[in-house]
Amino acid sequence: MRGAVRGAVRGAVLTAPGALYVRPAVAADLPRLAALRAEAAAWIALEHGSAQWSSPYDPQRGLALIARGATVVAALAPRGEAVATVTLRPTGSPRLWSGDELAFPARYLSSFTVDRRYAGQGIGARLGDWAAWRAARAGAGLVRVNVWSDNAALHAYYRARGWRWVRTVAGSRSGALFERATVAVALPPRVREADGLRV
Numbered sequence: 063m064r065g066a067v068r069g070a071v072r073g074a075v076l077t078a079p080g081a082l083y084v085r086p087a088v089a090a091d092l093p094r095l096a097a098l099r100a101e102a103a104a105w106i107a108l109e110h111g112s113a114q115w116s117s118p119y120d121p122q123r124g125l126a127l128i129a130r131g132a133t134v135v136a137a138l139a140p141r142g143e144a145v146a147t148v149t150l151r152p153t154g155s156p157r158l159w160s161g162d163e164l165a166f167p168a169r170y171l172s173s174f175t176v177d178r179r180y181a182g183q184g185i186g187a188r189l190g191d192w193a194a195w196r197a198a199r200a201g202a203g204l205v206r207v208n209v210w211s212d213n214a215a216l217h218a219y220y221r222a223r224g225w226r227w228v229r230t231v232a233g234s235r236s237g238a239l240f241e242r243a244t245v246a247v248a249l250p251p252r253v254r255e256a257d258g259l260r261v
Contacts, residue, residue: 082189092124150197154168155208168197169202204242209238
């Protein structure tokens with residue numbers, strides 16, 4: 063069974079070309095966003111024993127975030143299939159972040175997902191760098207994320223990419239808090255933006 067699940071989750075490994083094209087998500091992307099989340103949840107459960115994203119994808123919440131311009135998708139061609147997604151918002155949860163922290167200009171990432179077929183090719187790192195760059199353009203000094211508290215591998219991933227662990231909020235299943243400074247420099251290499259981004 064484990065091998066069958068592994069094959070279903072991983073599938074064929076594909077090679078990503080040079081550029082990553084970031085565009086606003088639209089309502090038609092909802093099935094793809096749900097599929098990316100389900101695939102990631104199955105892989106996380108199998109490889110890391112975490113229940114992260116085990117609850118069903120909420121299409122109404124997804125539509126609301128899309129309508130606000132908070133969710134973007136990344137593709138390997140200007141009008142290609144989404145291979146990654148992230149949501150970037152100007153406010154964080156008061157259940158996780160203190161009043162002083164929320165008063166500091168920041169952007170908050172969530173639903174950060176990469177197609178498992180492209181794992182290990184730097185797509186997540188590039189999209190994370192883009193999010194930090196975009197946050198800086200909006201006047202934010204930090205970009206923040208709260209991740210599943212029991213997913214130690216994900217914590218290590220963020221630390222390895224320059225994110226600082228802030229704390230883990232007791233009693234919250236996604237209460238491991240990380241942040242990194244934004245950098246007001248040129249658009250990260252090999253990332254192209256579409257028109258209409260509002261994050």
